[in-house]
Amino acid sequence: MRIYIDADGCPVVDETLKIAEKYGISCIIICDTSHRIERENAETVVVEKGADSVDFKLVNMIQSGDIAITQDYGLAAMCLSKKAVVLNQDGKQYSEDNISGLLEFRAVSRKIRNSGGRLKGMPKRTAQQDKDFEAALKRILNEKTRMIQLAEKSDTEEILSLYKTMLGGKADWNENYPSLETIESDLSRNALFVMKNAENEIISAISIDSDEEVEALECWSSDLQPSGELSRLCVRKDMQNQGIARQMMRYSFDILRSEGKKSVHILVRKGHNIALKSYMPLGFSEVGECNLFEKDFICLEMNL
Numbered sequence: 001m002r003i004y005i006d007a008d009g010c011p012v013v014d015e016t017l018k019i020a021e022k023y024g025i026s027c028i029i030i031c032d033t034s035h036r037i038e039r040e041n042a043e044t045v046v047v048e049k050g051a052d053s054v055d056f057k058l059v060n061m062i063q064s065g066d067i068a069i070t071q072d073y074g075l076a077a078m079c080l081s082k083k084a085v086v087l088n089q090d091g092k093q094y095s096e097d098n099i100s101g102l103l104e105f106r107a108v109s110r111k112i113r114n115s116g117g118r119l120k121g122m123p124k125r126t127a128q129q130d131k132d133f134e135a136a137l138k139r140i141l142n143e144k145t146r147m148i149q150l151a152e153k154s155d156t157e158e159i160l161s162l163y164k165t166m167l168g169g170k171a172d173w174n175e176n177y178p179s180l181e182t183i184e185s186d187l188s189r190n191a192l193f194v195m196k197n198a199e200n201e202i203i204s205a206i207s208i209d210s211d212e213e214v215e216a217l218e219c220w221s222s223d224l225q226p227s228g229e230l231s232r233l234c235v236r237k238d239m240q241n242q243g244i245a246r247q248m249m250r251y252s253f254d255i256l257r258s259e260g261k262k263s264v265h266i267l268v269r270k271g272h273n274i275a276l277k278s279y280m281p282l283g284f285s286e287v288g289e290c291n292l293f294e295k296d297f298i299c300l301e302m303n304l
Helices: 013-023 053-061 073-081 099-114 127-145 153-164 180-188 244-258 273-282
Strands: 002-006 026-032 043-047 067-069 085-087 147-150 192-196 202-209 227-235 263-269 285-292 295-303
Touching: 002 013, 002 053, 013 026, 013 127, 026 053, 043 053, 053 073, 067 073, 067 127, 073 085, 073 099, 085 127, 147 244, 153 180, 153 192, 153 202, 153 227, 180 192, 192 244, 202 244, 227 244, 244 263, 244 273, 263 273, 263 285, 273 295
Parallel strands: 002 026, 002 067, 026 043, 067 085, 227 263
Antiparallel strands: 147 192, 192 202, 202 227, 263 295, 285 295
């Protein structure tokens, strides 16, 4: 993955390079001979001055999964067609959902100018715009540098530490659960998965469980068997509210599908409304309630 910067009038070149360096991502600045920009921590590609020369060079170089920084709607559209991520200088992310409207707006604006009309100029750039851009780029890089993988024995202590930070929360975990023995059991079944960030820190964990008491509940649909159970989903507190829980869920869904499961179910502690709010949009349905392990749960099920 690389970051390509359309340097034509780009006010966030240095901000981009600073963030990219932190994440260990290479940057390529593309400019023409009339706007040459060079930095020590980036590669500069210079093209001959000409209409769209920078745009064509950038779109020829960029690959699927790369990131483009540009305020040009046309270039953004071409980069999107190559499955790249595109961000403007204010932190707005271009997408297939919004690019058509932006291109239409550009065409109308050009028509107004060509007919002698005047449009309101760009306001002076603010510090808040820089902050918005930096936050958006960090969010994208965090998402792209996170990796979900099968947990290893060497991850045991870090996973246990993550579990301990969740004690006393709505899931009602305590000093005895989840335990070291729980982790060891999950590891022995190749059923524990973790998400790691760019610093190789574990920021989330989830288990594919196998519990006879849970499987025996009568609320599960008989025509959606065999089914898999997910449990012990947690996200490090400073990384919550970023969609990570849903990412972990979707990854687990794929694992269960590969195992031939027709559905997935999960027990959610009664009153844990945050979890319910996160899971229900994924397609889960509430199919009942139960009391297990001296606790009350809501039973959720989803067709895979």
